[in-house]
Structures are given as C-alpha cells and as structure tokens.
Amino acid sequence: MYVCICNAVTDRQIREARDNGACTIEELGQQLRVATCCGRCAECAQSILSESAEQAA
Numbered sequence: 001m002y003v004c005i006c007n008a009v010t011d012r013q014i015r016e017a018r019d020n021g022a023c024t025i026e027e028l029g030q031q032l033r034v035a036t037c038c039g040r041c042a043e044c045a046q047s048i049l050s051e052s053a054e055q056a057a
C-alpha cells in the first residue's frame with residue numbers, strides 16, 4: 001500500500017529501506033524522500049519502520 005502519497009512510496013519500499021540500514025524517519029527521508037513534502041505520512045512510516053525493526057530482532 002502507498003504510505004507516502006506525495007512521493008509514491010509503499011510500505012514494502014520502507015521495509016526494504018530498513019533492511020538496507022535506514023533506522024530513523026530522517027534516514028528514510030534520505031533514501032526514499034518519505035515525509036519530505038507534506039509530512040502526513042511520517043507517523044505511519046515510523047510505525048512501519050518500528051514494526052519492521054521488531055520483526056528483524
């Protein structure tokens with residue numbers, strides 16, 4: 001599903017970015033531009049990032 005509409009970023013891309021070392025919303029922004037426009041996706045993106053990190057642990 002699309003998480004960041006502004007930059008057309010999906011939850012799958014966020015999980016892949018996490019696997020590639022993105023640990024913070026800022027690093028997600030650097031890799032995928034998530035939350036770099038309107039910012040409405042930040043909370044959802046953070047949840048997916050945290051969830052993905054927990055699963056990886």
Ligand code: FES
Nearest residue numbers: 004006037038041
């Ligand atoms: S929805 Fe992600 S920056 Fe707007």
